[in-house]
Amino acid sequence: MIxxxxxxxxxxxxNTDVIIPAxxxxxxxxxPLAEHCMEDIDADFRARVxxxxxxxxxxxxxxxxxxxxxxxxxxxxxxxxxxxxxFARIFFRNAINIGLPLLECPEAVDACEAGDELEVDxxxxxxxxxxxxxxxxxxxxxxxxxxIINAGGLVAYTKSRLERMQA
Amino acid sequence: MATVAxxxxxxxxxxxxxxxxxxxxxxxxxxxxxxxxxxxxLKEFRRLGVSRVxxxxxxxxxxxxxxxxxxxxxxxxxxxxxxxxxxxxxxxYEVGRSGIEHVxxxxxxxVGPGEVVIxxxxxxxTNGALxxxxxxxxxxxxxxxxxxxxxxxxxPPTIRFVFHGRLQPWVGGKDLILHTIGAIGVDGxxxxxxxxxxxxxxxxxxxxxFTMSNMAIEAGGKAxxxxxxxxxxxxxxxxxxxxxPKPIVRYRTDSDSDYARIVxxxxxxIEPSVAFPHKPxxxxxxxxxxxxxxxxxVIGSCTNGRLxxxxxxxxxxxxxxxxxxxxxxxxxxxxxxxxxxxEEGLIRTFMEAGAVVSTPTCGPCLGGYMGxxxxxxxxxxxTNRNFVGxxxxxxxxxxxxxPAVAAASAIAGRVAGPAEVMPAGKGVSSK
Numbered sequence: 001m002i003x004x005x006x007x008x009x010x011x012x013x014x015n016t017d018v019i020i021p022a023x024x025x026x027x028x029x030x031x032p033l034a035e036h037c038m039e040d041i042d043a044d045f046r047a048r049v050x051x052x053x054x055x056x057x058x059x060x061x062x063x064x065x066x067x068x069x070x071x072x073x074x075x076x077x078x079x080x081x082x083x084x085x086x087f088a089r090i091f092f093r094n095a096i097n098i099g100l101p102l103l104e105c106p107e108a109v110d111a112c113e114a115g116d117e118l119e120v121d122x123x124x125x126x127x128x129x130x131x132x133x134x135x136x137x138x139x140x141x142x143x144x145x146x147x148i149i150n151a152g153g154l155v156a157y158t159k160s161r162l163e164r165m166q167a
Numbered sequence: 168m169a170t171v172a173x174x175x176x177x178x179x180x181x182x183x184x185x186x187x188x189x190x191x192x193x194x195x196x197x198x199x200x201x202x203x204x205x206x207x208x209l210k211e212f213r214r215l216g217v218s219r220v221x222x223x224x225x226x227x228x229x230x231x232x233x234x235x236x237x238x239x240x241x242x243x244x245x246x247x248x249x250x251x252x253x254x255x256x257x258x259x260y261e262v263g264r265s266g267i268e269h270v271x272x273x274x275x276x277x278v279g280p281g282e283v284v285i286x287x288x289x290x291x292x293t294n295g296a297l298x299x300x301x302x303x304x305x306x307x308x309x310x311x312x313x314x315x316x317x318x319x320x321x322x323p324p325t326i327r328f329v330f331h332g333r334l335q336p337w338v339g340g341k342d343l344i345l346h347t348i349g350a351i352g353v354d355g356x357x358x359x360x361x362x363x364x365x366x367x368x369x370x371x372x373x374x375x376x377f378t379m380s381n382m383a384i385e386a387g388g389k390a391x392x393x394x395x396x397x398x399x400x401x402x403x404x405x406x407x408x409x410x411x412p413k414p415i416v417r418y419r420t421d422s423d424s425d426y427a428r429i430v431x432x433x434x435x436x437i438e439p440s441v442a443f444p445h446k447p448x449x450x451x452x453x454x455x456x457x458x459x460x461x462x463x464x465v466i467g468s469c470t471n472g473r474l475x476x477x478x479x480x481x482x483x484x485x486x487x488x489x490x491x492x493x494x495x496x497x498x499x500x501x502x503x504x505x506x507x508x509x510e511e512g513l514i515r516t517f518m519e520a521g522a523v524v525s526t527p528t529c530g531p532c533l534g535g536y537m538g539x540x541x542x543x544x545x546x547x548x549x550t551n552r553n554f555v556g557x558x559x560x561x562x563x564x565x566x567x568x569x570p571a572v573a574a575a576s577a578i579a580g581r582v583a584g585p586a587e588v589m590p591a592g593k594g595v596s597s598k
Contacts, residue, residue: 017556026203026238063354064289066204066288066289067203068207068307090304093304093305094304
């Protein structure tokens with residue numbers, strides 16, 4: 001799959017409390033969560049973000065709370081993928097589980113600025129910065145995780161596993 | 168040759184051994200969710216098309232984040248969790264017979280040494296103090312565990328943290344873990360299991376160990392494990408489940424070469440500490456905090472809402488007053504902690520000092536309710552996160568500390584250490 005979008009760039013340790021503040025966690029549907037995505041560190045993110053856009057950050061993106069509402073809010077805003085130096089563990093699982101692609105690629109992060117246009121080839125794992133005409137290769141996923149990603153998330157993966165066990 | 172974490176995981180996979188980096192399917196002994204993460208798990212559970220959970224006696228639901236219901240939407244979430252728990256016959260903890268999940272589970276004997284516990288709450292790692300492998304996950308992972316009793320994991324490498332020496336007065340588990348996170352950073356243990364040891368840990372009581380395991384996640388850790396010793400055994404015996412105490416399963420790491428890394432601290436030199444905004448790693452000794460006036464103090468949470476935490480706070484507040492410009496909120500971690508604090512006279516001490524005492528809730532820690540900060544306000548809190556906006560306005564500030572620093576700050580009206588409030592030699596250690 002090929003993704004196209006504009007970059008929104010952040011620094012290190014972007015935590016799940018700023019991705020979606022807990023004061024909005026009295027609901028669990030995607031649309032109302034999207035309304036408040038990133039508002040504590042980037043007040044006009046919601047107004048600026050367009051379908052397909054890419055969130056880029058340095059290290060430890062998604063640290064803090066286990067709230068799956070965080071990747072859900074990003075995905076519901078139209079964010080097509082997140083590229084970072086590294087991801088916090090629980091956020092990484094949650095995003096893969098719900099089908100929000102994540103890519104680890106320090107070169108692509110360091111070589112881009114907010115507003116650059118990106119093209120991401122998810123199957124090839126390549127990130128092309130159209131504004132600067134640079135292509136970088138993301139770290140490949142472990143084979144086990146490819147299975148979950150290719151199934152479309154953990155629920156679909158588990159469903160087919162359960163069906164095979166019953167067959 | 169393996170670490171405690173690897174031995175626990177191997178025992179739950181049916182394999183003789185596992186190595187860091189292995190992807191394994193792990194059988195789980197207990198699966199936790201709460202009023203915020205439970206409804207989302209239920210939505211994914213229904214999508215799986217499974218009608219019954221794998222084992223209702225291994226699934227525990229705790230209402231604690233936004234309860235007693237803070238608004239209509241929170242009431243709906245609590246209702247969804249309550250109805251699902253009844254439908255499936257789960258272990259269910261209702262408001263009034265409950266408490267904050269990570270104080271409650273050990274207290275109720277729901278987690279035992281050597282077990283694998285997962286929870287849709289990042290602070291599930293608290294249970295590692297019992298010698299369990301306990302880790303937080305998201306709602307979809309929890310839904311899959313409800314359906315299958317298993318979850319995939321990547322076996323983490325283990326980092327050992329060794330604390331040498333005798334702790335100074337007023338220094339407890341919170342100061343040790345804040346110091347640790349300050350030294351290694353908020354991703355210093357990313358994807359790793361943390362294992363704690365050393366002579367300062369051998370003499371650290373269980374409540375201080377829960378505090379340390381609780382904040383493993385604030386260093387990016389997957390688990391924060393204390394190998395089982397006499398203190399663990401004593402705690403487990405004194406906190407039986409409805410069917411009796413959990414069996415004691417003792418694992419030991421075979422050799423220092425099994426660790427990915429060993430980090431050593433001179434614990435005797437660690438002072439009462441405080442983490443400045445907006446990262447738990449911005450740690451300083453409180454003696455170097457400078458003049459930071461405050462508006463609020465919160466004493467409680469899954470980090471420091473246990474009886475010994477309240478004892479430490481009460482020792483400082485007894486016969487003293489909360490500063491006129493400070494709101495001090497004390498939140499016992501469970502109904503039992505509340506009741507025991509009442510019997511010991513601690514609640515009276517807090518009330519006479521001018522603090523408010525609340526029913527158990529996570530409320531203010533995550534900016535839910537019961538102590539939200541206005542723009543420009545500052546709070547010293549015994550909770551675990553001081554991120555931007557964590558306790559209210561994105562323009563407010565949270566300073567993390569143990570109960571001794573929190574109580575001293577409440578009295579002083581600024582970030583202050585216990586030595587400033589109580590003369591030397593009279594300190595009690597929170598440990």
